[in-house]
Each structure stands twice: as structure tokens, then as C-alpha cells.
Amino acid sequence: MGFIAKRFANFLLLVIIATTAGYLLAASALNPRENFLGRNPPVPENTINSILTQVNMNDQDPVLQRYGTWVGGVVKGDLGKTIFSESVNEEFKNRIWVSFRLLILGSILGAVFGVLIGVISAVRQYKFFDRTFGYSSYIILSTPVFLIAILLKFFAVFINEKLGFTLFYTVGLNTPEISGFELFVNSLQHMILPTLSLTLGGIAFYSRWQRNSMLDVLGSDHLRTARAKGLTKRQALFKHGLRVAVLPMATFFAYSFGLLIAGAAFTESIFGWYGMGEWFIRAVNTNDINSVSAIVLFTAILVLFAGFLADVLTAALDPRVRIR
């Protein structure tokens, strides 16, 4: 129990530092005043100041004071106001599930298919399957998410044209004004491409690691023992190699989660999903300090949580860790 408490304390400390850094950097780099300049007719100085003060973004107030006010709110569960004087909490609630749907599906599908392909590649090392997926993953890992998304969009339009009807939708969560089963199918049609664009990279990433890890285990002493007992190479690999080889993946899961969140920003903006990533881009462009800080907070918690999950997963799979 003490262990978990300490773990949690460290977790909290890192979240606080990350968020503080995020807020202070945002407050000094972004300039909300800019939004009101150059308007026609010009907005009076006083009005600007009163709007900015109301949303706690007035650059004439000391940054630490603004930070204090913001933290005071956050502790009470209030993330403040957006630059448009709306509640950040509301926006947060509206967007978080959009992103979660993408992130959860993306990370799980990526890990599962990646590990699967990695295992098969290792078993069939240098055979057709291994080579095909090997080269494909090289190419995918060399392609930025936004290019993957654009290319998928291309591909979808091409398929839709060939089919003569819309199989893949490339914009939005679902078509408005439908319900029931139709809505479900329609949502799926909308979901495939964004999810795929986020998953492909994950699959490529995990499959390469899993393959290498598997090959390392293949040469290990305990696998040789398993074969000396009378297991065939393949039996030994599945009964003894797999679990040991999957262990390091937990660490990569934590590491790749940060990358996944960044990737989601591209996917969301390209496929017109109004999630956290899209919000972030918009918030930076509109100098919306409070929204930006809220997203940094959200991301820090997610990344740390992924790390925590990875630790738990490792402990569950590896008795050597469990002891401590």
C-alpha cells in the first residue's frame, strides 16, 4: 500500500510540474490581446482589458497572480474560461469522449495487432510474411501521421468513387439527424479512417519491437532448456517465449502513448473531429491560455496514467517484479 501511495505522490508531483510549466509557458508565449488588435472598428483599450481580466488572461496582471487564480479554480474543479468567455469545463466535457474513442481504440488495436504481427514475423523470420510486414512497417514509421491521414482520405475517395456510394466518410463523427442502428453503422463508417490513421503507426511500431524481442528470446537459454525437454521449436516459442517477449512491450506502451496523443491532434484536425487535439490547435491559434493549459493538464495525466498502467501490466506478467 505504501508503495502505491508513494507512486501516487510522485505522479501528482510530476503532473503539477508539467501543468505549471505548461501554464507559465502558455501565459508568456501566447498573447490574447492580439485577438482584439487590428479589428475594425478598433476595440477600446478598456474593453479589451476588462474582457481579458474577466477570463484571467490580462497580460497587465503579473503572471504568477494569474497562475494563482487559475490554480485556485483548478483545485475546485474549475478550469476557467476560454478566450470567448465560455466555460473550459463545458468544452472539455464535449470534447473528451471524442478523443477517448480515438485514443483507446487506437492504442489497443495498435498494440494487439502489432504484437500479433510481430510474433508471426519472428516465427516466420525472413519468410514472405516477415519481409512484407517488415518493409511495410519501415515505410509507415517513416511517414508522418498527417501524411498517412491524407493518403487514407485519398484512398477513401477513390474507393467511394469506384463503388458509386459512400462507404467511408472523411469528415465528422456522424451524419446528423439519423438514429438507431443507422446511426451506429454511420458512426462506424466515420470512425474507420481516423482510427486507422492512428493505428497504423502503432502497429508498425509494436510489430518491429515485438519481432526483435521475440528473436532475442528465441536465442535465450531458457528457450533452449524448453526445447531440451522435448518441445518443438514452435511449441517452445509459444509456451515459453511469448510471455517473456511481451514483457518489454508494456514499457513501450507507456512511451508510445505520448506520441499517440500528438498523433491524435493531426487525425482530429484532418478528419474534422472536434476532439482535444483539434481544440488544442485552435486554442493556440486563438491565444486561449486557459484552454491550452487544461489540455496540457489532461495530457500529462494521460501520459502518466499510461506509465502507471504499464507498471501494473509488467507486475502482472512478471513475477520478478511482483516480489518488490
Place this chain on the structure above:
Amino acid sequence: MKKTLVLQIKSLSVTFPSESGTVNAVRNVSLDIFPGEVLGVVGESGSGKSVLSLSTIGLLPNSARVSGEILLDGKNLLQLSDQEMSKHRGRDIAMVFQDPLSALNPVQTIGHQIAEALLIHQEISYDDALKRAGELLDEMRIPRPFERVKSYPHEFSGGMRQRVMIALAIANAPKIILADEPSTALDVTVQAQVLELLKRASQLTGAAVVLVTHDMGVVAGLADRIAIMYAGKIVEEGPIEKVFENPAMPYTIGLIRSIPRVDESEKRRLVSIAGSPPSPVALPPGCAFAPRCPAYTEICDSKVPDLEAFEGDRSVACLRKDEIAGLVSAGRLYPTEVTKGHVKSTSDVKLLEVSNLSKSFPLLKGNVFRRRVGSVYAVDKISFTLEQGKCLAIVGESGCGKTTTLLEVMNLVAPENGRIVVFGKNVSELSKSERLAIRKDLQIVFQDPFASLDPRLPIGEAIMEPMEVFSVSKSEQLTRMQELLELVGLNPAHANRFPSEFSGGQRQRIVIARALALNPKILILDEPVSALDVSVRAGVLNLLAELQEKLGISYLFVSHDLAVVQHVADYVAVMYLGSIVESGAVAQVFNSPHHPYTKALLSAVPIPDPKVEKSRERIILEGELPSPINPPSGCRFHNRCFVTKARSETDQAKCASERPELRIVEGAEVSCHFPLLK
């Protein structure tokens, strides 16, 4: 030879492709294995002995090219597919590997792994298999076997894991157990236990045991028959007593005579075989041993000698096998150099005095915020002195604190407790420049010659490095470096070569040359020969002895190998769990040990002589080395002590509660309540 064979190997050859050419790992080996016998296969690293055992069980890497036949019940195993071969593995042929730490699956329980071996070959339920696993652990004398089936490998010590490996091997009562260096990674006292169990395993199942090892002592005690491998070939084979008593192949002769023996009382120069084993990529044209052979003549290059029958039940691969006996008796092979008496210049000047030295490490707990919950005493109040020109050896098993002691001395900073006085100066009071000045006279040689030299520095520069620290002029450095190379028996013209071009023995000579560069007064030797091949060890040991005679240096020698200590040291201190249990002159301590641990340790060292080894009574200690984290109360040794156990209950209670002080018993310092007397 009318007995039926369990396994017959016929002209087996194994090669591997490699970067620098084809590796001839095993060359034309034929070997018969009889039921129930123990066959020792002895060879140095790279002799092909491990490849031979792996090809027998069909676990060679895919890149291996194999030819010949391995016949089991008339079936050629080399032609079987992985699937067919897996039916024989574990059931007919089982294997015990060298490294027990990595040989078991870390994420499955011990019981599950043994049960699996049973389930593969037998039609039984999982529960029965698990029960049988417990029984097998019991056979292997593992305490509380039915609880321990639920343990994971990391909860077992090395010796325990090796027992599990043997239990695994005998699970299906195989016809043959292949044991590849089964005790090499273990401490001497644990090694004795494991070898005993291997013998027991063979008796329980009636299996033939093929014991693959580099250690002549290990085979001497266990094997009925011995096959000696050199450069991928069997060079001599026969009943063990005959081969040891009257070896016929010059390599075997040299090998047997080059090994220091713990039961030897007088000091002699060891026989050393010149050079080092050939690379398996570039073998000499004829006999592979020819370049190192003292009986070499031109015919030796003419063809590769076949293994031919010799004196009835033996066989030898040597073109001059009939002349060798004559050469030996005429003293023309490996003449033992007569030691020129002890010309060592010694004096009573105390160069190094250590008193009541203690060193503890914090015992940490917690992952995020580590906190100190206690201390582990790696070294606990030890004292010793080193006199000018003498060699003091510290011996003990792993974890006894011998290396920590060395490092404490080398660090030259105030110890946690006690006093270290070097060259009359207390290290706690040294200034920075004084410390550096002492470093000049205090040099160290580490165990592993492959790690002691920077792979990216030519050896000449490596030797000059210490001189650079003390700003010796460049030209002086160069002359001295060449001198040193010559002194340690290397060609000064090779100064610009990189360490990778030298063999282990040569590298250790380079390391010694580097340590001698500044004419030190004390040389600290941390297991200087234990990483070397048997046939080159003698050369390095002789060099050390010679240097001491020539230069009058003092050695502080640390080793786990008692035979080596017996050979080089004047004084010895035996350590157990951080304290010195006995110390004194080597001859005295080794001939009549007073502490039960010393006696057990000496008895556990295998002696490379089957007659002595098989007839002598051995004391096999029970249990494992306790962890220094949780040391036993009272006398640290009492829970494994055979003397305590035989005594009255009050005496036993004394051992268990009271820590014995060091006291003088018959001229040696002993820390024991009930020392053994002459």
C-alpha cells in the same frame, strides 16, 4: 566391446560460416557411449566440446553444417526433423546447461516447468505431474520440495537452480544425460554438492552421463572414461585412471602437468604449454597441436592424425604416439624447471597493514523514494598485513567480501571503520598528491583480461597510460614499454596492435606489463588466472612467480581457487561472509586446517587425479552460502558446520549465539570455538 551402446557418434563434423571464414567446430569425432557410464569430455574453450553435446541433442543453431552420424538405437538422429527429434529430447537424451541463472523460464513456476517436461512425454494428469515434480525436487535434496514447486526461479540460488535443472533432466528417466559445464558457474562448496547429485541422478535412472567440462579435477572424481578434445578433435580417449597416470598425447601430458594441485606440499614451477589454442578458422595443416608441441617434428605437419587404438582399450591421435613414452622418460618433454630455491628477496617491512576494516552497504527499500532500512556488512572487522616481497592470498567463495576488501584498499580513502596503512601512511590522512604518489607504487591486475584493456587503444599506449599520469617523458615511456613487453614474454614489435588481436593469456601479460610500468611495490591481483584457459594459466602463474623473484614485488592475491593459492602464496587468509576465519602460512593452513570451513573448502576442491579423488573422503557442506543481508547469528558458519552438529547441545548453543574471536591455534589464527587440532 561387446556391450550394447546407448549412443554412437560416427565421424561427426560440424562447421559454422562466419565473418572470417568457416569455423571448424567439431572435426571427425567418433565416440561410443555405454549404458550407465560417466564419460568426461574435457577441453578448453573453443575445443568443440559444447558443440559436440549440442549436436547430440539436436539443438545446434540453424547455421551449423553437420555431417556424420549420431546413432540412437540404430536411428540416425541427424536425419530427424525438429518434430521427430523433439520426441527423443528429454525422453532419451536430457541436458543440463552451464548457466543455471538463465536456463529456466523466469515467469513460470519451477513446478510447472518440471511438470511440463513430464507431460510432454508421459500420459499423466497435470496434478500428478506436479506431484511428481515435488518428488523429483525431493530426490535432488531440495528442502520443503512440495512448497517450493510454487516458487519462481529468481527465488532460488544458483546451486538450487542447478538442482532443478538436474531434476528436469531425470524427469523422464533418460538414457543419456548431457551435462555441459554443470558446476562451472557455482562456488566450490556448492559445486561439490551438485556433482554429488549428478552422480546420484545417474544412479537413480541408470542413465549414462556425458560430463563436458574444462576442469580436470571435476572429471577425475566423477568419470569412468575420459575423452580429451583439442581444436575440434578428440586427441585422446580411454579409461580415466590410465589416461591420468600415463597420458600418451603431448597435449594431455602438458595439460595434466600444468594444473596446480591443492594437495601438493612443495612448490614447483608448473609445466606450461607454449602458445595458445589455434583459431578454429585457421587450423594448422597437420596435427592442430603441432605448433605448441614439444615433440614436434616435420611429420606432424604431413597429415591430420586419426584417433587410433593404443594399448588395448585406449585411443590416441598422435603421429608419434609410440615414441612419446620414451621421450617422457628421457625427460625431453616438458622438463620441469628447477626452482632456484627461494631467491625471493623478502624483509619484515610491512608495506600494507589493514586492521579492523569494515565496509557496509546500505540496504535500500522502496522504488520511488529509496530509504535505508539497514546495513549489509560486506567486510566485517578484518585485519591482515603484507610484508615486502611476500604474497598474501585472500581466499573465499563469492560474496565473502574478498573483492570488497581489495577495492577498499585501492580506493585509498578513509574506510568506514578501521585503519588502512600503506607504505607507513594512514590513508585517512592522505593529501591528494600523496594519494597519487601511492598509486604509483600500488597497482592492480583484474580478473578478466578481455575487459581490462580498452579495445580501442593499441596495447603499447595502454602500457604507457600509467606513465603518462606521472608525466614520464615520451621517449622514456617508449623504451620502458618495449622493455616491459619483453619482460612479460611478448614481442615489442606488436606494440601497435589492438587488444582484439591477442589471446586471453597474452592479454593478461599485457595487463601485468601495464601494472609493472611504474615499478610498483605492491601488485594487487584479483583472480588473475581464473578467466584463462587451463593450458595458458600455468604460463601466467609462472610469470608471476618469476617477476616476484626478479623484482621483489609484494602480491596481494585474491582468488577462489585454492589450488592456485597453494601454488603462489606464502600466507593465506580464508574469508567467510565478510570475516577472516583462518589465516597463516599457506603450508600450515593447507596441511592442517583448523577451521571447519577451511577444511570443507579444501575438501571440496577437486583434485585432478582420479586415484586420489575417488578414494579420499570428502566433506560436503550442506546448504547454500547464506546471504550477507541476513547473516546467521553467532558464528557465521554454525548453520553449515559439520563440527558443531556433532557436538553437545550446549556447545551448539554457544556456536549459535557467540561470535568466536580470532585466536592463535597451533601457529595459525583461527576464529572458531572448537578448532580442529592436528
Place this chain on the structure above:
Amino acid sequence: MSEKKLNQAKDETLSRRQLIVRRFFRNKSAVFGLGTLLFITALAVLGPYLTPWTWDLSKENGLDFNAFIDSPYGGGLTAPSFDDGHYFGTSQVGGDVFAQTIRGLQKSLLIGLLVAVFSTSIAAIVGATAGYLMGRTDKGLMWLVDLLLVLPSFLILAILSRWYQSSGWLLLVVLLAAFNWMITARIVRSVSMSLRERDFIRAARYMGVPTRKIISKHLIPNMASLLIIDGTLNVGGAILSETGLSYLGFGVRAPDVSLGSLIAEGTASALTYPWLFMFSGGLLILTVLAISLIGDGLRDAFDPGSKSGRKS
């Protein structure tokens, strides 16, 4: 030292190098990567001399007014053609896509290279110091590494984009490097920690060789292969980060161009006028692919035993 000996020493260094070179060139994908990268680099360097047009729209040769007249698509758009010298076609405003792509390629390669050099150097220094000195220094530095790994670097860079967009792309390089060195530093640290316990380093310590000299003479040279491999792979990673930021408008910004900003501009009408982003996209993938193939090839050449790759 006599001259003969010196030559001999040279021969032997060469032989190790030769072995690595031989292994590298036996690896077909690595050779493909090297060939591709050489081609791309040549294109980036020589490209401006191959076309009369320039990337800078404010210059005389920046815009092709004929394109407005000839364009079958309206505006300044013309398809790729060798006749009018627009190998990759022209953009909506009549700019030459080839000239812009070459400029973007130069920019992305340069940024990638500089970021890799910076971040690998920081990683080497921090990692080696932490790993060799251990103790408090190590704890402090590793805490910093952990913290930087937790910070959502992409978000922070986007927030800071205002700064480097106003003060030039070099600050972008510095910031990209600042968030890119941690993983390599960790690897360097763990290698240093194990090297530190190697006997040749301990021996040097006991001989009295000063710490700085141990790090520079023994520690870093023995990690050279690791640093070269990671440095190479970091180039690819840096290019991906830079183009990503530029794509969203947080990186290199107009009037200057990078492959990322070109792709962003081109995607708006990607379906109808594919040449607007096809070439920049293709070159981007090819560049990063080539670099990761070279990096993995180097690893295999330096250390043929290891199978564990790292992220590419």
C-alpha cells in the same frame, strides 16, 4: 615511434573500419538507404541550379505569370511538365512547385541534421556524466530526463511556436533538440554505467587518470558506435517532428517553406491537383525511410549480434 609502426597502427584501425564498411555494404536495404539519401542530398544541393525559377514568391522568378494565362485549371495552376520548366507544376498563385519543394527539402534536411547533432551531443554529455559520476548528479539529471519525458513536448513546442517563429528557425532547432535528447541520454547513461564498472576504466581510475580524461579517452570513444547510430536515427525523428509542426503552422512559416508546410498547403486541393503535395510528401517519406535504413544498417554493421532495434 618509427614511421613503420605508425603505418602499421593505421592499417589496423582501418581493418576494423573495413569490417564495418564491408558488413554495411552487404546489407541491401542499408545500401538502398544510402543511395537514396545521397540522391536526395544531391537534389537538395543542386536543385536550385536545375530550374530558372526560385522558391521566393517576392523575387522576380518566383511567380510565373504565363501560368495564369495557360492554366487549364484556372488561377496559376499548371500540371508538371518539362516544356515550361515547371517539373513539378505550379501552385495556385503561379509559384514553381519544384523550386519550393527543393527549398523545403533543404530546410527540413538542415533542421533534421542540426537537431540530431545537438540532441545527440546533449545526450552524450548528460548521459555520460550521469552514468559515470552516479550519485547525486545522476539522480538530478535523471529526474530532469523523466520530467521532460512526461511533459507533452509536442504541445509545449506548439505553444512556444510564437517565439521561434518571430526569432527565426534556429530557435526551433534548439527547442526541437531540447525535447529530443532524453531517450538517447538514458541509453548513454546505462551504457556508461556498465562501462564504468569495466575493468579497463577501473584500472585507469586506480592508475590515477583524471576523471575528465577517462570520460574523453575511454568512455566516449567506446560509445562511438552507439552515438553514431542514435545520431543517424535522430535525424529522421527530428525531420518528422519538424514537418509535423510545420504542417500545423507551428513550425517553419511563410514566406519560408519546409516539406511540412508545403504538404499542408497542398492538401487543401490535394484531390484535384495532386502535384501540389505529392512530391513534397514523397520526398519526405523517402528521406526518413532512407535515414532509418541507414541507421539500422549501421547498427547491424557495428554490432552484428544484436537484434533489438530501436524506434526508427
